[in-house]
Amino acid sequence: MYGMAMDTRERLVESTRALLWERGYVGTSPAAILDRAQVGQGSMYHYFRGKSDLAQAAMERTADEMKRQIAADMSAPGTAFERIRSYLHRERDVLKGCPIGRMTLDPEVYASEPACEPLDDTFQWLCETLRGVLEEGKRDGEFVSSLPSAPVATALAAVVQGGYVLARAAHDPARFDEAVDGALELLAGFVRRSHD
Amino acid sequence: MYGMAMDTRERLVESTRALLWERGYVGTSPAAILDRAQVGQGSMYHYFRGKSDLAQAAMERTADEMKRQIAADMSAPGTAFERIRSYLHRERDVLKGCPIGRMTLDPEVYASEPACEPLDDTFQWLCETLRGVLEEGKRDGEFVSSLPSAPVATALAAVVQGGYVLARAAHDPARFDEAVDGALELLAGFVRRSHD
DNA sequence: GTCTATATCATGATAGAC
DNA sequence: GTCTATCATGATATAGAC
Numbered sequence: 001m002y003g004m005a006m007d008t009r010e011r012l013v014e015s016t017r018a019l020l021w022e023r024g025y026v027g028t029s030p031a032a033i034l035d036r037a038q039v040g041q042g043s044m045y046h047y048f049r050g051k052s053d054l055a056q057a058a059m060e061r062t063a064d065e066m067k068r069q070i071a072a073d074m075s076a077p078g079t080a081f082e083r084i085r086s087y088l089h090r091e092r093d094v095l096k097g098c099p100i101g102r103m104t105l106d107p108e109v110y111a112s113e114p115a116c117e118p119l120d121d122t123f124q125w126l127c128e129t130l131r132g133v134l135e136e137g138k139r140d141g142e143f144v145s146s147l148p149s150a151p152v153a154t155a156l157a158a159v160v161q162g163g164y165v166l167a168r169a170a171h172d173p174a175r176f177d178e179a180v181d182g183a184l185e186l187l188a189g190f191v192r193r194s195h196d
Numbered sequence: 197m198y199g200m201a202m203d204t205r206e207r208l209v210e211s212t213r214a215l216l217w218e219r220g221y222v223g224t225s226p227a228a229i230l231d232r233a234q235v236g237q238g239s240m241y242h243y244f245r246g247k248s249d250l251a252q253a254a255m256e257r258t259a260d261e262m263k264r265q266i267a268a269d270m271s272a273p274g275t276a277f278e279r280i281r282s283y284l285h286r287e288r289d290v291l292k293g294c295p296i297g298r299m300t301l302d303p304e305v306y307a308s309e310p311a312c313e314p315l316d317d318t319f320q321w322l323c324e325t326l327r328g329v330l331e332e333g334k335r336d337g338e339f340v341s342s343l344p345s346a347p348v349a350t351a352l353a354a355v356v357q358g359g360y361v362l363a364r365a366a367h368d369p370a371r372f373d374e375a376v377d378g379a380l381e382l383l384a385g386f387v388r389r390s391h392d
Numbered sequence: 393g394t395c396t397a398t399a400t401c402a403t404g405a406t407a408g409a410c
Numbered sequence: 411g412t413c414t415a416t417c418a419t420g421a422t423a424t425a426g427a428c
Contacts, residue, residue, distance in 0.1 A: 008393080008394080022303060023222070023303045024220070024222070024301065024302075024303070026219070026220070026222055026223040027222040027223075027302075027303055027304075029420075029421055029422080030421075030422060030423085031420075031421070031422090039394085040393095040394055040395050040396075041394095041395080041396080041423090042393080042394050042395055042396080043393070043394055043395085045423070045424080046393060046394075047393095050422075050423070051421095051422070051423095097301060098361075100365075101358075101361045101365075102301050104361050104364040104365045105220065105293055105298045105301055105361070105364065106220075106223075107218060107219045107220070107223055108223075110364060110367075116365065116367065119365045120365045120366050120367075122365075123361075123362050123365045123366065123371075124366070127362075148377075148378065148381050150374070150378075151374050151375070151377045151378030151381060152378040152381060152382060153378070154362065154371065154374040154375045154378050155355055155374075155375045155376075155377075155378030155379045155382065156378070157358065157362060157375070158354065158355045158356075158357075158358030158359045158361070158362055158375035158378075158379075159351050159354045159355055159358055159379075160354075160358060161354075161357065161358030161361040161362065162297075162353065162354030162355055162356060162357030162358030162359070162361070163354045163358070165294075165297045165300050165301070165319075165354070165357040165358070166319050166323075166350065166353060166354055166357065168300040168301065168306060169296075169297075169300045169312065169315045169316045169318075169319045170316050170319065170320070171306075171312065171316075175319075175350065178346070178347050178350040178351075179347070179350045179351045179353070179354035180351075181344075181347045181351075182344065182346075182347030182348040182349070182350050182351030182352070182354075183351045183354075183355075183382075185344050185347060185348060186348060186351065186379075186382035186383060186385065186386070187382060189382070189385040189386055190382070190385055204411080204412085225402075225403060225404080226403075226404060226405085227402075227403070227404085235412085236411095236412055236413050236414080237405090237412090237413080237414080238411075238412050238413055238414080239411070239412055239413085241405075241406080242411060242412075243411095246404075246405070247403095247404070247405090
């Protein structure tokens, strides 16, 4: 499989993923997709019903890939706190923003039930995963038992999404890191002084 | 002034503000602006040089209004923690998202130096304001002195922006409230047990 | 399967009448 | 100042050749 040249359909999906990330749905034209994929117009309408159908396939793949990435970050060895830090501080192309999060702001995506499904699913899954790690930490005596894992998990997911926004406003990835550091400092307040 | 009918220029700016909020810059056409403002095409090009010039005026006004709103939230009576909660839990049209934050994701806005200026300015100002309130709380003995106010201020600003994203993904404003509650619970860990 | 017309409509801006 | 043509361009989809 590896090293195999991408076939036409594949190039269309990858081209669309890149453009949706950069420009969103309303900002991406079929012509730009075809140009980037080096594919003629006919091919797109052969494999897909149109722009929205192609975008759906692209978003579903992006959602799947993001879940894989998060799972990898969070299943690294180490304490619960370290695993969460590992996710929050993973190397990112911060100024490009989140390929999933940015789609939620697109008016046409927001209005489409099937288009929102992978986005909602990804964030539900992320929050649930973070909550699981926090719960593990509580069970292992790493975090104090009063840590409210569900809202804190949601807050952590929000800090990542909001960190992208602050960084883009300033054209400075350091704003993302600062937000994440602030969240980790707050979370560190719930780490037990001494494990038994 | 009050009760005065909006003049043409004013209607154009307000119409643009509403549409930028709903659809972003690339998703908003001059025709839609004119239609909503009930204004003819000629008027727009009389008062403004074009779409981008009008959008600039609209974003600057939105930024100004947001800063006024935040200042009002955060200068309410009460402890530092209460003032921060008052900002975070202010009544919002959560599913519409943040009119400033959403613009940062727009590719054309992001690429334009003057367009980004009011966005960057607003978030800088917000983080600085939050940091000031946290510092006050430390000075008054409300927060423990180890609270790192700058990164925590950035994290709080990020939670708000990210809360909008999570809420829109789920079409459920409760996700915003959950994120904000998580952040407040974390912050509460830094409130001194007993003030002197 | 992939390509090149082609059709239709929207976009963003201009010109010129009133 | 405001309006209604008008224009060049691009967006989205279809048709039909190869």
